[in-house]
Amino acid sequence: MLNKQLLIIVLGVVSVVAGVWLGRYFLPQTETAEPEINGIYISPSRKVADFELTNQSGQPFNQAALKERWSLLFFGYTFCPDVCPTTLAQLNQFHSRLAAEGLDEDVTVWMISVDPARDTAERLKEYTAFFNPKFGGATGDREEIDKLAQQFGVYYKIHDPEPGADYYLVDHSSAVIVINPDTRLQAVLTGTSSTDRLVEDFQAIRQHYDATQS
Amino acid sequence: MKRLLLLLIPALISFQGFAAEFAVGDLVIKHPWARPTPPVADAGAAYFIVDNSRGADDRLLSAEADISQRVELHTHLMEGDVMMMRKVDTIEMPAGQTVALQPGGLHIMFIGLQAPLVEGDRFPLTLNFEKAGAVIVEVAIGQQPNAQ
CATH class of the missing domain: 1.20.5 (Single alpha-helices involved in coiled-coils or other helix-helix interfaces)
Structure with missing residues (x-):
């Protein structure tokens, strides 16, 4: 029985x-179904090619730093008075929103400086920590920065100082690059105007990734 | 009710912090603000709205503040998602229009900051308009006001 x-x-x-x-x-x-985001969803995700930079603590920043977690990369420079602080302040709101729901543990935000002549690791540490102590920063040789930037379609251009000026400006993409836990490029977020939208898009990307894991 | 109160709190805070308007001639300068800067930052930016709905064509010629070595007028040109910051000589204030200096666009740029811009502090900024003349506004250091 x-x-x-x-x-x-x-x-x-x-x-x-x-x-x-x-x-x-x-x-x-x-x-x-693929998430509809403010930007480009990369499907299938694309392998991230090797690169070797230095992080805010003077340690190597390479593929290993992106492993088994979500990484959001933003390219900028600390002399930037407007777009970079605006983006970092927004990414801080984004990260805090995830944290409030306990969803931030596997999400790291990185600012990659494309201006190594002015931005040292130490400087980046202070700069990024001001916005969120959990944020990281990295920079390095121009060649290695290019290896990282180019594979994501991130454009930047360092200008010569204007006549009479003792500083120079840098044009740079304002996109936020999303790398998945397999160290593969999963999305390029552009025109992220609101924190709500940023959280929504990221969650949609993460959920889609989780749902498609076998 | 609790929800409503929660919604009201940020509105009240921003109202107290940024309910600032400064008039010169026919121009009204609203909500001057600047984002706090990291201790290592060399540069900062200030933003405000200029209401020229009552006046004739005017233009902002320059700005002065003693918080940095230089004060310049800047704008951002956007090509695709690439932000290109450029110095501009003047900022046009067309008659009947409202011009917003805001993140990602027109701004006053401070180069060679003497000290970090600290949240909650304020500093005077002189704006020199071609027709309306000079006006000193008080810039509140904090987050972007809701009005913008």
């Missing part, structure tokens, strides 16, 4: 598992 009940239970479990498994293969995957 007991064995018969057990058999029914086992058969029940097996059929549910089989049903779910078959369903995954044969039913339309509406719940894993």
Whole structure:
């Protein structure tokens, strides 16, 4: 009698598992439709090519630093008075919103300085920590910065000082690059005007990633 | 009710912090503010709104403040998602219009900050308009006011 009940239970479990498994293969995957975001969703995600920079603590910043977590990369420079502080302040709001829901543990924000002549690791540390002590910063040789920037389509240009000026300006992409826990490029967020939208887009990206993991 | 109060709190705070208007001639300069800067930052920016709905064409010629070595007028040109910051000689204030200096666009740039801009502090900024003349506004250091 007991064995018969057990058999029914086992058969029940097996059929549910089989049903779910078959369903995954044969039913339309509406719940894993690609997220519609403010920017470009990269599908399939793209491998990040090697690069070697130095982080805010003087340690190597390379593929290993991006492993098994979500990384948001922003390219800028500390002399930047407007766009970089605005973006970092917004990324801080974004990160705090995730933190409030306990969703921030595997999310790191990085500012990559494209201006190594003025930005040292130490300087970046103070700069990024001002916005959020959990944020990281990295920079390095121009060649290595280019390796990172170019593969994401991030453009920047360092200008010569204007006549009579003792400083120079840098044009740079304002995009936020999203790298998934497999160290692959997953999205390029552009024109992120509101923190709400940023949180929404990132969560949609993460959920889609989670849903498509086998 | 609690929700409503929560919604009101930021509005009240920003009202207290930024309910600042400064008039010169026909121009009204509203909500001058600047973002706090990290201790290592060399540069900062200030923003405000200029209401020229009552006046004739005017232009901002320069700005002065003793918080930095230089004070310049800057704008951002955007090509795709690339921000290109440029110095401009003047900022036009067309008759009947409101011009916003705001993040990602026109701003007053402070180069060679003497000290970091600290949240809650204020500093005087002189704006020199071609027709309306000079006016001293008080810039509040804090986050972007809701009005913008």
